[in-house]
Amino acid sequence: MEKEHLYQYILGIADNNLILGQRLGELCGHGPNLETDIALTNIALDLLGQTRSFYQYAAQLSDDYNSEDDVAFLRKEREYRNVLLLEQPNRHFGFVIGRQFLFDVFNYLFIQQLQQSTDDTLRAVANKAMKEVSYHKRFSSDWVKRLGDGTDESHAKMQEAIDDLWRYTNELFELSEIDKELVKLGVAVDVSALKEAYYAEVSELLTEATLAIPQDQYFQKGGKQGIHTEHMGYLLADLQYMQRTYPNMNW
Amino acid sequence: MTAIVAPNIDPHLIETLEKVSDPEIPVLSVLDLGVIREAIEKDGKIFIKLTPTYSGCPAMDVISDDLKAAFREEGKVAEVTLVLSPAWTTDWLSEAGKQKMEAYGIAPPLSATADKEVLLGNQKIVKCTHCRSSNTRLVSQFGSTACKALFQCEDCHEPFDYFKCLK
Ligand SMILES: [Zn+2]
Numbered sequence: 001m002e003k004e005h006l007y008q009y010i011l012g013i014a015d016n017n018l019i020l021g022q023r024l025g026e027l028c029g030h031g032p033n034l035e036t037d038i039a040l041t042n043i044a045l046d047l048l049g050q051t052r053s054f055y056q057y058a059a060q061l062s063d064d065y066n067s068e069d070d071v072a073f074l075r076k077e078r079e080y081r082n083v084l085l086l087e088q089p090n091r092h093f094g095f096v097i098g099r100q101f102l103f104d105v106f107n108y109l110f111i112q113q114l115q116q117s118t119d120d121t122l123r124a125v126a127n128k129a130m131k132e133v134s135y136h137k138r139f140s141s142d143w144v145k146r147l148g149d150g151t152d153e154s155h156a157k158m159q160e161a162i163d164d165l166w167r168y169t170n171e172l173f174e175l176s177e178i179d180k181e182l183v184k185l186g187v188a189v190d191v192s193a194l195k196e197a198y199y200a201e202v203s204e205l206l207t208e209a210t211l212a213i214p215q216d217q218y219f220q221k222g223g224k225q226g227i228h229t230e231h232m233g234y235l236l237a238d239l240q241y242m243q244r245t246y247p248n249m250n251w
Numbered sequence: 252m253t254a255i256v257a258p259n260i261d262p263h264l265i266e267t268l269e270k271v272s273d274p275e276i277p278v279l280s281v282l283d284l285g286v287i288r289e290a291i292e293k294d295g296k297i298f299i300k301l302t303p304t305y306s307g308c309p310a311m312d313v314i315s316d317d318l319k320a321a322f323r324e325e326g327k328v329a330e331v332t333l334v335l336s337p338a339w340t341t342d343w344l345s346e347a348g349k350q351k352m353e354a355y356g357i358a359p360p361l362s363a364t365a366d367k368e369v370l371l372g373n374q375k376i377v378k379c380t381h382c383r384s385s386n387t388r389l390v391s392q393f394g395s396t397a398c399k400a401l402f403q404c405e406d407c408h409e410p411f412d413y414f415k416c417l418k
């Protein structure tokens with residue numbers, strides 16, 4: 001197995017956590033109520049904690065970057081491997097919950113499988129993360145139900161978010177050539193095999209939440225190849241601001 | 252089920268380790284918390300293996316610095332390595348630790364099964380740390396830190412933290 005391939009694979013996992021963590025971090029002090037504010041930032045903290053371990057591992061494999069911070073902060077937009085779903089802006093609370101829910105159901109299935117990886121480090125991080133991501137899924141599922149089966153307004157907003165974000169869900173199950181090679185070695189998770197379980201679970205919960213399951217057949221992708229939506233540049237401008245302005249600064 | 256693996260700690264280091272506490276729950280030493288998986292002295296240097304409670308727990312960096320500082324005061328050099336696997340579970344909290352936690356105002360973790368019932372809101376078994384009533388309700392799965400959930404007592408109406416079971 002080539003070092004570069006493993007490095008790219010780790011970034012695919014780590015960047016998802018980093019970018020979602022950044023979006024959730026934007027809500028710190030802005031949540032609709034205190035409990036939700038605390039919950040969302042706690043979820044961000046879990047994701048960033050997991051991703052630190054991934055980036056530390058990535059930094060060991062990289063010839064270009066020496067530390068977890070360098071990998072996280074110093075890459076250009078095209079070098080980030082996160083899926084498009086996670087860079088979508090917060091817009092309103094329905095979008096925050098919808099994005100979280102559509103990712104959490106996937107991430108739960110994914111981390112569960114990553115615990116079987118033949119790679120010791122990936123397996124250890126996944127082990128640690130399992131209970132955390134199950135808390136996340138419980139939180140976002142509860143809110144989808146509460147908003148979907150809530151007032152007319154909360155229902156409409158939740159439906160709007162699910163309809164709008166649906167087109168980004170298919171990308172979660174895409175396998176690159178590198179992924180396929182690592183799946184064969186037992187290092188990577190075959191995400192394409194999680195697709196059926198994912199849509200079944202999501203559909204069941206949406207139905208329970210009295211929401212309609214989108215019937216769109218058009219899906220957008222590109223994040224895994226580094227081709228992002230227009231939101232990504234603004235997100236990175238925020239995320240990288242301190243390192244770009246004061247190179248090598250430390251807390 | 253993960254078996255509880257007893258940590259490998261040189262007895263003469265215990266006194267110093269006990270002085271280092273969790274910055275979030277200062278009544279708990281790192282030994283009560285069960286995050287020290289190994290502490291051995293070799294060729295005049297101390298090697299410590301630390302396991303984080305939660306992946307993003309900000310207390311771990313502080314604990315690591317505090318451990319080094321505690322041994323530095325005795326003129327010794329300590330090296331701290333973070334070990335993720337096997338993952339920390341609330342089973343590693345000492346019994347004394349759970350009691351200190353409760354006295355401090357945080358309800359200690361229940362068994363995994365009871366914990367699930369409680370967090371799903373099906374059962375009232377978490378005891379209020381103020382008045383000991385079990386008539387309590389979950390306000391939020393996420394409390395003041397990632398490891399805690401927020402509860403409220405329906406009798407004395409005071410809020411309190413519950414340390415979530417992690418397994
Ligand atoms: Zn009470």
